[in-house]
Amino acid sequence: MALRLRKPKVLTKTDLLADWVADTFVDQNGAPLTLCQFQYDFLSDHFADDPAGGPLYRTTVLSTGRKNGKTVTLALLVAGYLDPSSPLHVPFAQVAINAPTSRHAEFLPEAIKLLYDRIDRGSDWSFNKAPPPTFRHKGGKGKLTCLSGARASGHGLDLDLALVDETGLMPKSNETVQNTFDAVASKDGRVILTGTRGDSDTYNEIINNPDARTKVHLYGVDKDANASDPATWAQANPGLGVTKSRRFMEDAHAKGEQAGSLTEFRVWHLNMPLSPTRQLLLEYGDLTKAYDETADPISGEPCFVGMDLGGSSAMTAAVVMYQESGVIRCIGAFPGEGTLDLAKRGKRDGVGNAYVTAAERGELFETSGAVTDVAEFLDRLRDFIGPHPVLSVSADRYRDAEFRTAMARAKIDWPIITRGTGPKDGDNDIRATRRVFLSGKAKLRRNLLLEAGLTEADVKVSTTGAMQIDKSHRNARIDVAQALTLACAAFVADLDAPAAEMEVTVL
Incomplete structure (x- = not known):
């Protein structure tokens, strides 16, 4: 052999x-x-x-x-x-x-x-x-x-x-x-x-x-993968358990959830094809956790209003947040005159039939004129709020004079807070909004207008970490999202205000 x-x-x-x-x-x-x-x-x-x-x-x-x-x-x-x-x-x-x-x-x-x-x-x-x-x-x-x-x-x-x-x-x-x-x-x-x-x-x-x-x-994983599933983590991390600890992944995920955005976790640790400098204002899951179809404000409960003024193509929007119950309600309006009806506006803005459906649900209406009549909107907003004292109305500092004139025309004397939309005020307002929803203080009935606005809004993160709301595309309508952050910021500022102290002297 x-x-x-x-x-x-x-x-x-x-x-x-x-x-x-x-x-x-x-x-x-x-x-x-x-x-x-x-x-x-x-x-x-x-x-x-x-x-x-x-x-x-x-x-x-x-x-x-x-x-x-x-x-x-x-x-x-x-x-x-x-x-x-x-x-x-x-x-x-x-x-x-x-x-x-x-x-x-x-x-x-x-x-x-x-x-x-x-x-x-x-x-x-x-x-x-x-x-x-x-x-x-x-x-x-x-x-x-x-x-x-x-x-x-x-x-x-x-x-x-x-x-x-x-x-x-x-x-x-x-x-x-x-x-x-x-x-x-x-x-x-x-x-x-x-x-x-x-x-x-x-x-x-x-x-x-x-x-x-x-x-x-x-x-890596696709954009729609479940970022909270450990099986998803393994797909994007071939060294998991060897060069990268599983406990670290758990901590990084928890950190993102606590901050109100998993975008950085998705980009850096799950290798999704996303921009690391852009986030969602609210994760959809955090929004839906706040849904309560029985949510109504307490009778006579004070409230805070956030407003974003629109022009000929933009929406004018207001979000009302109530001081004790945390109930959130919102309403918006487009100018009724011009070549675009709500169906055409929805097609242009990339939201399909959302505006038509929102109008049918009473969340959106049209004002007279080719540009939204702010005084007319305020009249409608006053009726929308009803018998609830308005503690403040927050609006864009850039259009302060226009807003005060409209308030005078509508004979409304709510206290006005002016805010900027840049990273200084914007960062604070975004963090306040996330805090309200993550803490479980926010309650609202499902609102399609708000959902559409949040879908269209990105949070732009600078190299310093400061945040501001930005459009996700050229025709995006982020007016409702801006109004939401203003209302939430006023709510949180009131929540964090030190309690008044009284000193009584008995003679």
Whole structure:
């Protein structure tokens, strides 16, 4: 019987890198560092060669929720290119990373340095901060260049490996991705794109419609996925339980719920294709929890009114919130004269038949004139409120004179509070609105006009974290949402006001 010897396993480049990583580096607990399966699969496609020559995939994409080991994956790969002790070392390798800012780009060399510090070899590397910052292994001839994500960033470079981190956060109309791709032309190099999807058209087009030379590793969920389901969390986080703790996910979810918006959780941790700088004013679930078809104000109960004044195309809206019961009621009006009836307005504004239905339910009406007659609206509002004292009416500071004139014409003398719509007042009013609904103080019968307004309203978040209401699209009507925040802010201010103290002296 002939003796047959088993052929030794042929190690792939990914196997060689994984073995070198395990033999060289340690994790934060001092144990040998090993690759997760999703990291191994991604690197295998990155290293894959075309039998005809060159890379099988010019571009590989890794898109996951945050904190799944993406930066460590890139750090190990770049170290493999630049460290002479690596089995995959490329002499004179030219590597560059592009990111939304130079600070973002510097996270990668910092991650490499941390890996080497753990094995007391941090001194093997040198970092030159002179722009553009460069990172080198002292024993090799290659380098990593950190770029700023500016429009011309990456133009003119000749690279073996080109990286774009946080691709979904790159500014629109930015040429960075194309410049990075072009930079590998002369060396027949490879490109890696990483980051959460965000709302970048360029990045999402690459992910959703990759060409034959692009391999996408996407770990994310659709917009309509249940953000509170742990099974959903696992789909977007391949390192869950290893590189990212389950307890952290629970805490991040609870934090979002407490703040009144899960948008950041959905964007950063579930990798949904959403904008991280735009949120909903209220989650639909938080709104529906406040629905109570028996909700009515207490007889004679004082109330607060929030008003948003409209023009020829905009709605004039008022939201009434009652001081003790927390009941919310709202009403709106469009000008009745002109070429647009309620059905046409609904079609133009993208809300379908909502205005017609709201009018049938008594939530919306039309005033005389081609522009909403504010005095006429106030007359109707006074009847709508009925025998309830109005403690204050909050309105836009920008149209203060117009509003006071209309109040005088309607012979109404409610106390007026003027508010701005920018991030100073707007941030306070948005937080007050979320607080009212999250605390369970708000009660209301279902109101289609309010639902339509909340659907059309976005909350724009600045880099400082300040918020203000914004339209979700050009024709969006956010008048009811603005009025709601004004009424809720007045309600919360009254709720938080210190109780009056009386001192009685007995003579």
